[in-house]
Amino acid sequence: MLSIRDEDRVRVVTLDRPDRRNALTSDGLDALADAVQDAEQSVVYVHGAGSAFCAGADLDVVRTLDGESAPEFAEHGQAAMNAIEDAAAAVVAGVDGAARGGGVELALACDVRVATPDATxxxxxxxxxIFGAWGGTRRLPRAVGEAHALDLSLSGRTADAETAREMGLVSRVTDTPRAVADELARNDPDAIHYLKRLLRDQHDREEQDAREQEAFGALLEDGL
Structure with missing residues (x-):
């Protein structure tokens, strides 16, 4: 489900379910959060194997959810995304191919988002x-503003890499997103850590996460 390669200053984490477009199960969420949190390197680079970055939550799992289990699954995903956001390392998402639903939320939980020209x-x-309930209702407006967040979420439309850059969903479009992780890793690890903490400081995370859980459960009261 994951492969991890440790280098000098960069831990490379690969979502490795290409046959499922790297969709995440509960076990996959835990493994991903642990891989990022446990890194001793100053930078973690997260990307996907195959033709997609991440298709989000595994729909085989989502189809089993009901009004009681859906909020628990949302909470599980939120905890994983919060762990990624709170990691000591700077986390770079290298998006190549499709990021959908929870895959967008995963990218949003990372500190720096970089796309290839083929990213969508x-x-x-x-x-x-349904909707992505892993912290996306909080992070997406923060990244792109309320207007773009509402447009993307309510329409379900697909944004290409350049559109994503223009709206602030990613900071760069490049053929070599991994090079951005190497660029960050050349800097002082302590400075990276403190800058991340100061720039990432936020308020009311718990309240918004609880609202997401409740709404996700209501939508899945009768199943998908």
Whole structure:
């Protein structure tokens, strides 16, 4: 499900379920959070194997959820994304191919988001009567502003890499996103840590996460 390669200053974490477009199960969420949190390097680079970055939550799991288990699954995903956001290392998302739903939320939990020209982003859950509930309702408006966040979420439309850069969903479009992780890793580890903490400081995370859990559970009261 994951592969990890440790280098001098960069830990490379690969989402490794290409046959499922790197969709995440509960075990995958835990493994990913642990891989990022446990890194001794100053930078963690997260990317996907195959043709997608991450398709989000595994739909085989989502289809089993109901009004009681859905909030628990949302809380599980939120905890994993919060762990990534709170990690001591700077976390770089290298998005190549599709990022969908929870895959967008994973990218948002990372500190720096870099896309290849082939990257695409979408929140398609609205067409199925659900939404990404791993902290996306809090992080997406912070990244792109309320207008873009509402447009992406309510339409379910797909944004290409350049559109994502223009709206602030990613900071760079490049053929070599891994090089950005190496660029960060050349800097002082302590300075990276303190800058991340100061720039990432936020308020009311718990309240918004609880609202996400409740709404996700209500939508899945009768299953998907």
């Amino acid at each position: 982003f979408a929140e398609p859950g609205v067409s199925m009567g």
